[in-house]
Amino acid sequence: MNKLYIALLIFVALPGSLLSQDTNKSPLEDLPDYITQITYFGERADWSHDGERILFIEKTFGDVFEVEITTGIIQPMxxxxxxxxxxxxxxxxxxxxxxxxxxxxxxxxxxxxxxxxxxxxxxxxxxxxxxxxxxxxxxxxxxxxxxxxxxxxxxxxxxxxxxxxxxxxxxxxxxxxxxxxTAGDLPTPAKGWDLETQNFNPKNENELFFYAFGGQFGFQAEVLGYDMEEKEFTNYSNSKDTYDEAEGIFPDGLSMLIESNRHRANYKGMKEFLTLDIYKLKLDESGDVERITYFNDNPEYKASNPVVSDDGRYMAFQYAHAADAAGKGRGILILDFKAWEKKKGKR
Missing domain, CATH: 2.20.25 (N-terminal domain of TfIIb)
Known part of the structure; x- marks a missing residue:
């Protein structure tokens, strides 16, 4: 996968080194050098098992495409x-x-x-x-x-x-x-909320990760796991009054990527889930998170729908306008976690 990163740098010239604090800018104008834009349209990425290709939807209700990362060649599926x-x-x-x-x-x-x-x-x-x-x-x-x-x-x-x-x-x-x-089986506060599945635990296939969303204003979401053998639930996010949506899981099963509005949980007095960025959630019931992207520093943009490569080295995700419908994407990007780890404290 080291060759993959080199190829990505060759394929796309990256401007800047860190995300800009200028909220008038699109986050694409000043990407950090650990993020590469791989397509200029598309949404809902998924990694091939060998990490060489990414599957994605052209648009909601559209065709499916696959991009070869080292060449940038896109083919319709x-x-x-x-x-x-x-x-x-x-x-x-x-x-x-x-x-x-x-x-x-x-x-x-x-x-x-x-x-x-x-x-x-x-x-x-x-x-x-x-x-x-x-x-x-x-x-x-x-x-x-x-x-x-x-x-x-x-x-x-x-x-x-x-x-x-x-x-x-x-x-x-x-x-x-x-x-x-059923939703009625869930523990408080998620009991009776809407449901969406997300991942099997790669280290324990008997655990299924999902998220439940609802609450008084419909903006709250929690990341949960269900042990299919013990028939027990675990609330991993435990974050009151924020939106935490389960996304891609790391291959060690210890952390998961989530979409969250924790940085703008009450933006301009509004409680909603349009102001999203990507966080890393520990799956140890501590609820500890670490912010990964800063696209929503400009409140007109968001980063969402992240997935992790099978070796844990890369994240594919999409960007969109904050007001876009949930799941809509305007292009696929790749983040190198190894490079991110070196620079995350220098933002």
Whole structure:
């Protein structure tokens, strides 16, 4: 992966060394030298298992693309069949792609296609020789995908489910799927809140990470884990009155990236989740966090949807305007954690 970092520096010339304190600037105008912009459109990145490619959505309800990091070559993954657009694309453990998208799209009512009543899960074979195969289940927002096994988890309504993707001949299908818990099972304060799955613990596949969001004003979110053997919940963020959304997990299972508004939890008297940046959360129940990005130093921008490479060296994430819809991205960037560690205290 050291060669990867060198190639990234060759591929994109990086301006500046540290994020600017000038809030009139776009954060892209003065990126620190440990962050590289790899695409100028796209959202919801996911790392290939070898760390050489990034999968991403063109836009919400758009096509899926893959970028080769060392060359910057972008290739379409969903141009070989007609479809109504996708909202998620994630690598499965065998290299195939799990998609989420609806069978129909109405430009006059686009968000209907993102609704759990319409968004379905599909498997796209990595050879790209055929259309994706539907798994026969609907999904609310993003599914969770194991990086080592063919296990997935997803939310539907107030319930989180888990299942296994199996290949009956050449055709993938979902088997052994079952409900794990409902929103009503959650501990206070998250009891009854909305749910979205995020990750399996890479060091303990029996633990599923997810986040719950709600509260009096609908802006609060907590990062939780569920032990599928012990049937117990753990609240890892424990941050009252802030928005902490679970994102990519580190391969050692000790920390997780989150989107959070802790730096602007009550910005201009407003309690909301548009003022996001990326933090690193310790998974030891301490609730300790460390801020990673400073895009929201200019309140018109935000950084979000971070994922960690399988070796833990890099983070892929997106930037957007603060007022953009949740999940919308305007380009994919990569952060080198090794370089960040050396310079994080010099900001």
């Amino acid at each position: 969903t141009h070989h069949f007609f479809h109504e657009g996708f909202v998620r694309a994630l690598y499965l453990a065998n290299g195939d792609i799990l998609l989420s998208g609806a069978r129909e799209f109405d430009s006059k009512n686009p968000w209907k296609s993102r609704d759990a009543r319409n968004a379905e899960l599909w498997v796209l074979k990595k050879d790209l020789k055929s259309p994706p195969v539907p798994l026969g289940v609907h999904c609310k927002e993003g599914p969770a995908v194991s990086r080592t096994k063919m296990n997935i988890a997803w939310a539907l309504g107030t319930t989180i489910y888990k299942g296994e993707i199996d290949y009956d001949g050449e055709k993938p299908k979902l088997k052994n799927w079952k409900p794990l818990f």
